[in-house]
Structures are given as C-alpha cells and as structure tokens.
Amino acid sequence: MTELRPGDASLLRKVNTQVTLRALRRAGVATLTQLGRVTGLSRQTVEAVLDELGERGYVREVPPDEGAMGRPARRFGFRADAGYVVGVEVGGDAIVAALADLNGEVIAWERAEVSGDAPAHQRLEAAERTALACVDGAGVARRHVWAVAAGTSGIVDRTGRVSLSITLPGWTGVDLAGLAGRWFGSPALAANDANLAALAEHWRGSAQHASDVVYVLIGHRAGAGILIGGRLHPGRNGAAGEIGTLRQVGWEDAARELVKDASAAEVFEAALGGDREAVRRVDRYAENLAIGASALALAIDPDLLVLGGGYARAGDVLLEPVRRHLAELCVSAPEVVASTFGDEGVAIGAVRLALDHVEREVLGL
Amino acid sequence: MTELRPGDASLLRKVNTQVTLRALRRAGVATLTQLGRVTGLSRQTVEAVLDELGERGYVREVPPDEGAMGRPARRFGFRADAGYVVGVEVGGDAIVAALADLNGEVIAWERAEVSGDAPAHQRLEAAERTALACVDGAGVARRHVWAVAAGTSGIVDRTGRVSLSITLPGWTGVDLAGLAGRWFGSPALAANDANLAALAEHWRGSAQHASDVVYVLIGHRAGAGILIGGRLHPGRNGAAGEIGTLRQVGWEDAARELVKDASAAEVFEAALGGDREAVRRVDRYAENLAIGASALALAIDPDLLVLGGGYARAGDVLLEPVRRHLAELCVSAPEVVASTFGDEGVAIGAVRLALDHVEREVLGL
DNA sequence: CGACATACGTGAATTGGTTACATAAGTGGA
DNA sequence: TCCACTTATGTAACCAATTCACGTATGTCG
Numbered sequence: 001m002t003e004l005r006p007g008d009a010s011l012l013r014k015v016n017t018q019v020t021l022r023a024l025r026r027a028g029v030a031t032l033t034q035l036g037r038v039t040g041l042s043r044q045t046v047e048a049v050l051d052e053l054g055e056r057g058y059v060r061e062v063p064p065d066e067g068a069m070g071r072p073a074r075r076f077g078f079r080a081d082a083g084y085v086v087g088v089e090v091g092g093d094a095i096v097a098a099l100a101d102l103n104g105e106v107i108a109w110e111r112a113e114v115s116g117d118a119p120a121h122q123r124l125e126a127a128e129r130t131a132l133a134c135v136d137g138a139g140v141a142r143r144h145v146w147a148v149a150a151g152t153s154g155i156v157d158r159t160g161r162v163s164l165s166i167t168l169p170g171w172t173g174v175d176l177a178g179l180a181g182r183w184f185g186s187p188a189l190a191a192n193d194a195n196l197a198a199l200a201e202h203w204r205g206s207a208q209h210a211s212d213v214v215y216v217l218i219g220h221r222a223g224a225g226i227l228i229g230g231r232l233h234p235g236r237n238g239a240a241g242e243i244g245t246l247r248q249v250g251w252e253d254a255a256r257e258l259v260k261d262a263s264a265a266e267v268f269e270a271a272l273g274g275d276r277e278a279v280r281r282v283d284r285y286a287e288n289l290a291i292g293a294s295a296l297a298l299a300i301d302p303d304l305l306v307l308g309g310g311y312a313r314a315g316d317v318l319l320e321p322v323r324r325h326l327a328e329l330c331v332s333a334p335e336v337v338a339s340t341f342g343d344e345g346v347a348i349g350a351v352r353l354a355l356d357h358v359e360r361e362v363l364g365l
Numbered sequence: 366m367t368e369l370r371p372g373d374a375s376l377l378r379k380v381n382t383q384v385t386l387r388a389l390r391r392a393g394v395a396t397l398t399q400l401g402r403v404t405g406l407s408r409q410t411v412e413a414v415l416d417e418l419g420e421r422g423y424v425r426e427v428p429p430d431e432g433a434m435g436r437p438a439r440r441f442g443f444r445a446d447a448g449y450v451v452g453v454e455v456g457g458d459a460i461v462a463a464l465a466d467l468n469g470e471v472i473a474w475e476r477a478e479v480s481g482d483a484p485a486h487q488r489l490e491a492a493e494r495t496a497l498a499c500v501d502g503a504g505v506a507r508r509h510v511w512a513v514a515a516g517t518s519g520i521v522d523r524t525g526r527v528s529l530s531i532t533l534p535g536w537t538g539v540d541l542a543g544l545a546g547r548w549f550g551s552p553a554l555a556a557n558d559a560n561l562a563a564l565a566e567h568w569r570g571s572a573q574h575a576s577d578v579v580y581v582l583i584g585h586r587a588g589a590g591i592l593i594g595g596r597l598h599p600g601r602n603g604a605a606g607e608i609g610t611l612r613q614v615g616w617e618d619a620a621r622e623l624v625k626d627a628s629a630a631e632v633f634e635a636a637l638g639g640d641r642e643a644v645r646r647v648d649r650y651a652e653n654l655a656i657g658a659s660a661l662a663l664a665i666d667p668d669l670l671v672l673g674g675g676y677a678r679a680g681d682v683l684l685e686p687v688r689r690h691l692a693e694l695c696v697s698a699p700e701v702v703a704s705t706f707g708d709e710g711v712a713i714g715a716v717r718l719a720l721d722h723v724e725r726e727v728l729g730l
Numbered sequence: 731c732g733a734c735a736t737a738c739g740t741g742a743a744t745t746g747g748t749t750a751c752a753t754a755a756g757t758g759g760a
Numbered sequence: 761t762c763c764a765c766t767t768a769t770g771t772a773a774c775c776a777a778t779t780c781a782c783g784t785a786t787g788t789c790g
Contacts, residue, residue: 004380004383004384004387005384005405006380006381006384006404006405006406007376007377007380007381007384007746007747008377008746008747008748008776009377009745009746009747009748009775009776009777009778010776010777011372011376011377011380012372012373012374012376012377012746012776012777012778013776013777013778015369015371015372015376016371016372016777016778018369019369019370019371019372022369031737032737032738033736033737039371040370040371041371041778041779042778042779042780043737043738044739044740044778044779044780045777045778045779047738048777048778064787066787067787067788068735068736068787068788069734069735069736069787069788069789070734070735070736070737070786070787070788071735071736071737071738071785071786071787071788072736072737072786072787073736073737073738074737074738155696164696212600212601224664226664226665228593228594228598229593233593233665234666235577235665235666235667236577236666236667236668236697236699237666237696237697238666239663239666239696239697240663240664240665240666241663241664241666242663242666242696243660243663243664245663245695245696246656246659246660246663246694247694248613248614248656248660249613249660291611291613294611295608295611295613295614295660295663295664296664298604298605298606298607298608298610298611298660299589299591299605299606299608299660299661299664299665300591300598300600300605300664300665301599301600301601301602301603301604301605301606301607302600302601303601329611329612330610331520331529331602331604331607331610332601332602332604334601372777372778373745373777373778373779374744374745374746374747374776374777374778374779375745375746377745377746377747377777378745378746378747381746381747396768397768397769398767398768406747406748407747407748407749408768408769409747409748409749409770410746410747410748412769413746413747429756431756432757433756433757433766433767434756434757434758434765434766434767435755435756435757435765435766435767435768436754436755436756436766436767436768436769437755437756437767437768438767438768438769439768439769
C-alpha cells in the first residue's frame, strides 16, 4: 500500500520540481518557455523551480541560442556531472566496473580478471581496486560518487547480502552491499546479476518497451531475473527466478551436456555450419532452457523474454530452437529476443540501480 | 512509469481528500479534531474537505457523542450506502453473487446451481439472473450499483474477455466484462477466478500481511493466481500462473489419480483415518501439486503460498505433505497456509476488484 | 532604423493551508 | 444554581505556491 501523507503547499513544489527536472533531463537543454509548455506549468513556476535547482547544484545556465527570432531566451541544462554512480559486476572470472554520470552516461570502464577459485576476500579486494581505479582513472573525485551498486551470481537478499552462492568459493554470507558502501563512503546496493542485466535491457536494451520481463542469463550456469512493471522483482529472499534449481527443469546439467568435449562457441559454430550432431546438441540444450523458461513465462506471463549472457551471443542458432520449444510448452509464449548488451549488461544494470537510488533519495520523491 | 503531472493548488485538495477519506473510513465515525490528529492536517482543512465530501454524498454527519467532557464535537461517518458493488463467481456448476456496500461489507448473497455442460448463453443468463436477484432481494436500487466484477475459470485477458477456457463449453471468446456491464449499466471487470481468490485472501483472509502471494486453487482442476505488491498480477494475456499447462508439472492428471474411484472428500477422510492406500494417494497428489507450486514459488519467491478451493478444506492432511515436498524442491520454500474463505473466495475477490475500480475512478486519485 | 517576435519582470488575484485566539457548549463539583 | 474546567467551533491574519495580465527588454529582419 502506498503510504498516503497529507500535503501542504510544499508538496506542490516537490511535485513540480520533479516534473520540471524530468522534462529538463529529457530535453537536455531548454528554455523556460519550452519547459513551461511541455510540463504544463507557468513560466514563472518553472523559473522558481530552476532557481532552486540551480542553488542546489543540479542545474546550470548555458549560453543562449543565437540567430533566433525575438529576445534570446535563457537556457538551462541538467548538471549531469554534479554527481556520479558506480556499477560493478563481481563475476566468476572477471570484475567489470562502470562509472556513470547522473544522466547514466558511462564515462569510464574498468575490467580485471579474477580466478574462479579466488577466495572471497581476494575477489572483494579485486572488486574494490577495480571500482576505485575506474573512478580515479576518469579523474573524478571519490567523494562525488553518490551511490554504488554491485551485481553478482547467487542469491542476494534485500539487504544486499549474498545469502547463497553455489559457484563462488566462500561467497555465501558476504555482505556485498555493506562492503561496497565503504569503497566510496556512499550508499551501496547489491543484487543478483541476472536481475541487473534485466534492468539494463529495460533501460537501454531490447526490453525498453516491455513492462514485465523475464531475463534468462545463460552461460556455464543459467539464472533468471524478473522485472514486474518495469521494476526489479527480487522476491522475498531475493530468490525470484531461481527456477534452475528445480530438478524437473533440468538447467543443472543442460550446459554440461552442451559443451561436453568442445567449447560452447565451437558447438554453436558447428551447428550453424550444419553439423548434425551439433544441431542435435544445441536443440537439446534449447529444449532444456525452454522448459525452465516456460515455467517462468507461465508463472509470470511476461511481455518479453530476453536471453542474455555468454551463450546468447550465438544468436538465432540458439534462439530459434528455444522459440520453437517454448511455443510448444506455453499457452501463449512471449516474444523471445537476444540481449543487447554483451558482458557489460550486469554493470550497466548496476549503474541503473544506483541511479534509481540516487533519484529516489537525493533528488527527492 | 508513473505519469508525472504538474500540480496546481487543486492537487493538494485531492491528496488531502484522499487522506481524510481514508482516515474516516478506517475510524468509522470520527470528529474533526480526531481526523486532524490522525491525518496531520489542521481541523479547518479537514472541515473543508468533509464539507465537500458531504455535498457529494460520501459523508454524513451523525449525532454527537453524549456524556463526554467539553463541548460536544460534530461527528462524521462515511456513507458506505452511497453506492454498492457486485462480485460474481461464474463457476463450472454454480453462480455465486455478492452485494457489498462501499465499505466492502457484504449485505447479500445469492447462489444458483448451473450444469457443467450448460452452454455459454445459459450460463450467462444464470449469472445475470443471480446478480440481479442478489441486488433486488436486498432492496438496493439497481442504479446504485457502481461497479460489477466477475470471476471465472480460464484465461481472462485485460479487457475482461475469456480468451481461453478448457472446462466450460463455448466459454472461450465470451466478453464477460462487456456483458456484465449491461446488467446494471455500470462499469464492469472480469478476471480469472484464482486471481480473485488471491485478492480476497489478501484483503480479508490468510494473506493480509503478505505482499507477494501465490494462490493455488485446487479442485477438479488446479489454477493459480498471483499478487505482486498486494496487487493483481494478471500478466500480459491474463495467463500468469497457468503453470498447470506445463506437462512436466503434472497438474493435468494429478486430481484424476487422486479421486480415481472414490470422491476426494472420502480419500482425504480415509487418509486422516490412517488408511495406507489413501495416504499414499494424497501424498502423490501433494507431490504433483508441490512441483507446480514450487515452479511458481521459485519464479516469484513470494511471501506466502495459499492453498484454496474445494480440496483445500481437507486441511493439514493435504497441507503437511505439500509443505514437505515443497521444502525438498525449493531453495527457500515460502510459508504455506490454507485459504480462509470457502466457496465465497472468488466472489469476495470480485467485490474487492470492483471496489478497487470504484475507489480509483469514482473517489478519485 | 523601425517593425516584429519572443522572452523577461513585476504585481495582483486565487487557491489551499496553518496558526492563534476568542467564543460556544457541554460536564462536574461546591 | 453557579462556576471552573474541558473541548470544539468560528474567525481573522498570514503564508506558500501558482497563475494571469501586462508592460518592458532585447534580439532579428527588411
């Protein structure tokens, strides 16, 4: 239930600040009159709001446009460089960090390899180093990082603690959000990697126009992330989408059978070339995948199913059989598309999560 | 995305009207000062709001309290009888209609049997007759019915049309909401029965304190309804929760095996008495149920799983083995409870859905 | 250089809300 | 019966946010 609070006059200003800010960010740079028109507010109100935002450092005046008719209008722009957020993927064999401004423009990447057998403390140190290097390398002051989000495999509870990890040694029980908060002394969040990848697709990828999304992250292990109404649905324990653990679904050994003796890329390549055995194996893998995916699709009836992660790069060689099997299994199968992002999806989703936090807590609402 | 509109002063009044109305409905009857205290608004504002609501017919002044200290305060109450809603279950072999006031108090029930083989038009006529009889019998004028909602088995799309029904003859394609709208000339909604039953449990049943709920309706056929954030999650095509159609899940023939030669009630009775064969059959049924339920639970990771419908009345004889199998299948199995409502759950959920519509559309927000 | 277009600046009016304080209308005890 | 006490009501002054109206400023174009 939405907690409904009474409103005095200052509520109006809050609402109109949000409206104006949103319009300004969409427009990039705009005049008072333009903002008044798109928001439906009077020019005077927009001006008052922008004055306030200017004092708080979120908005700056830019030089007026030249060559236009009439008196030149003052122009304003959102100060995307007023603050920054960091999104980090703490993966099995790599750390990926992204630094983004308040518009979500990624201005720096940093990447580091890490052994899959590395103990938790070592992985955490690598993550911290990578995040700090990313920020320092871009010449951004650390105190300007307003929020950090981290994504990792396994089940992450709502406090940002890894409550269960099967793949990473010593990872269960790690308070990822708590530790990440110390990197920059900022608020910090943590979530499951597939969930974040789903968020990324909804933000700037294949799922922009979908509201309910199931994202299946496929690689050595498969996991799923779920968006309901465009928002993360982690579930009570952060375990939503963990369908792979159901024996009947068969995600456990699906990947193992696929690769058996060759690398996954080789198998997909061979299947694309028409190799009978490879085609059969890919089809079998697709079927297993489709069983789990259909369980999710039937449960949630999403607008869209996105396949991402390493194996998704295979493209239609894999997508087609998945679509075929899914259609057999589902009453009304959702559209199936490939992820837009490659390795960066999780970090981009983490950036989005951190931005969500900033927009909620700092910019108000 | 929440469409963010600019606010002028009248927005404040809207917000404060909602706050006041909610406080008044919670309190039942209250004075201006009391409402001011709980809402955080000034007495004057509350008075102005209540004046308006009084003119619109939603609030009435009641005689002041006697015997209290100080000047007697004017007292106000929500006029729950300003309007009514009707909730109808259009089931396989019965129609159940409930008439409720704006507080959701059910003031009349009406029930009619209908043959499972009855063609669609006959079932629809029975539904209309039952709904009208319910309202007429309570002495409520038909024009005071502000909204109607109907629940039925099968997949109901977001326009309220039955897009797929396996059990009821000729039911696929019926525009249930459209037809129900003609009964009273009111707005009308339609949804899947399990979804509505879930809503009922969340409103006044076993799931009041849960936010994400999976409700499994078990009887001759099993279906599921899903609540996310306390709200209905029908999915893109209204098919969310239709996990039973997945072959691997085995809901298709679970019930058939259970009853085989006896009635379900007899089997549960026998199992309770310790009959080995009956216990074995119930356990097998519970396992099948748990497989499907665990797929839903893993997908959504709900706060609570509610078992309802005819078979759920068996109680712990069935619940216990379901819990046991579920714990084996799920990483972190949700709590499992029995539904609070018997046959009335769907109609009560329909009442809630109709009330939701009224509160949204008529009372504003 | 004047006509035109467009944005800016200011003041009054409106709406909705709050605080402060005098006044009204009960109860309870002397 | 009357007076103190308690609690609610009524009224006035004030504030915050917004809008509208209108005059003024500042550019371009012919």
